[in-house]
Amino acid sequence: MDLALSHVGIAVPDLEAAIARFTERLGVPPGPVLVNDIQRVRLVQFDLGNARIELLSPLSDDSPVAAFLARNPRGGLHHLALATGDLDAELDSCRDAGVRVLAPPSLNVFGKRIAFLHPADMFGALVEMEGS
Amino acid sequence: MDLALSHVGIAVPDLEAAIARFTERLGVPPGPVLVNDIQRVRLVQFDLGNARIELLSPLSDDSPVAAFLARNPRGGLHHLALATGDLDAELDSCRDAGVRVLAPPSLNVFGKRIAFLHPADMFGALVEMEGS
Numbered sequence: 001m002d003l004a005l006s007h008v009g010i011a012v013p014d015l016e017a018a019i020a021r022f023t024e025r026l027g028v029p030p031g032p033v034l035v036n037d038i039q040r041v042r043l044v045q046f047d048l049g050n051a052r053i054e055l056l057s058p059l060s061d062d063s064p065v066a067a068f069l070a071r072n073p074r075g076g077l078h079h080l081a082l083a084t085g086d087l088d089a090e091l092d093s094c095r096d097a098g099v100r101v102l103a104p105p106s107l108n109v110f111g112k113r114i115a116f117l118h119p120a121d122m123f124g125a126l127v128e129m130e131g132s
Numbered sequence: 133m134d135l136a137l138s139h140v141g142i143a144v145p146d147l148e149a150a151i152a153r154f155t156e157r158l159g160v161p162p163g164p165v166l167v168n169d170i171q172r173v174r175l176v177q178f179d180l181g182n183a184r185i186e187l188l189s190p191l192s193d194d195s196p197v198a199a200f201l202a203r204n205p206r207g208g209l210h211h212l213a214l215a216t217g218d219l220d221a222e223l224d225s226c227r228d229a230g231v232r233v234l235a236p237p238s239l240n241v242f243g244k245r246i247a248f249l250h251p252a253d254m255f256g257a258l259v260e261m262e263g264s
Contacts, residue, residue, distance in 0.1 A: 003158055005183040008140055008212050012255040021255070024229055026135055026214075050182040051137040053212075055255075076256035077209035080140050080185075082158075097156055123144040123153070123187075124208035 003082045003090075006130045007045060007052035011065045011078040015042055015057035018075070022046060022055060030055075034109040041065050043109070054081075079116070079126040087113050087131030094129075105131065135214045135222075138262045139177060139184035143197050143210040147174055147189035150207070154178060154187060162187075166241040173197050175241070186213075211248070211258040219245050219263030226261075237263065 012018035019030050023046070031045045036056075040063030043056040056078065058066035068078055084090045091101050100118035108114045113131035144150035151162050155178070163177045168188075172195030175188040188210065190198035200210055216222045223233050232250035240246045245263035 003160075003180055005137065005140065005180050005185065008137065008209075010212075010255060010257050018255050021231075021253075025226070025231065025254075025259075028135075048135055048137050048214075053137065072256050074252060074256040076251075077140075077212060077258070080142075080209060082180075094157070099153075099157065119208075120206060121153075122157075123142060123150050124204050124206040125142050126209070127157075 003084050005051045006081040006083040006128075007054045008077065009043075009054040009056055009079040009081065009128070010075060011068050011072070012055050012057050012075040013069055013073065015044065015055060018055045018057070019044055022053065026053065035059065036109050038106055039064060079128050081114075081128035081130050083130045083132075085132055087115065087129060090129055090131075091115055135216050137183050138213040138215040138260075139186045140209065141175075141186040141188055141211040141213065141260070142207060143200050143204070144187050144189050144207040145201055145205065147176070147187060150187045150189070151176055154185065158185065167191065168241050170238055171196060211260050213246075213260035213262050215262045215264075217264055219247065219261060222261055222263075223247055 026046050028046050033044050035042055040059045041056040045052045045054045099121040102116040105113040105115045115129050117127040119126045158178050160178050165176050167174055172191045173188040177184045177186045231253040234248040237245040237247045247261050249259040251258045
């Protein structure tokens, strides 16, 4: 299916403090802080060349990321994103294999179509499938 | 510091079932199942070309991964590994910045020197620093 590891998402309670820490540790500048209204998060990505690290923080208490932080107050690894050249074929293949797709694809802040797989079908890992 | 995203580690309760699922989903064959006696885990990696996904499962109840699975019985995202060309300089830089290194570097099953950063200093993310 020709997948690549697109990025790893880390949920954090304090986006500015996390940006400072990860900028210092990763040694690359962060991208712009963007707002994803669907997921109700602010997010930023660091491009390491081969893949990216994303920090995300809830915009409001009804964000899925707020629920994650209620369980993990200091933050934590939140999701793993795989890039695919054919999102629809990939999601069909998931469904055929009994891996549930959480919702129909939506556009992310980078203009890419994405969908999430059910963590219960992926050994607890929240996997984002990212189209082109 | 010229870091790259080496791999993402996913802890799973049933390594063989997880290998089957991830082989099917990732579309690439798994590497060999290896034993890391220090971490008391069996592990396998899938090479996606730009980075890898690692599945790990405890060898015994005294494994740190067994403790993780006690909190996350179905499995979950466990760690993020960053590759560096100069592990010692990187760890010195971490300590200078107040980021704790969990233990002195040890050799992993691939013959690389690695060390882990304290999750409390990295917004809940367990970060493995991987030397060459």
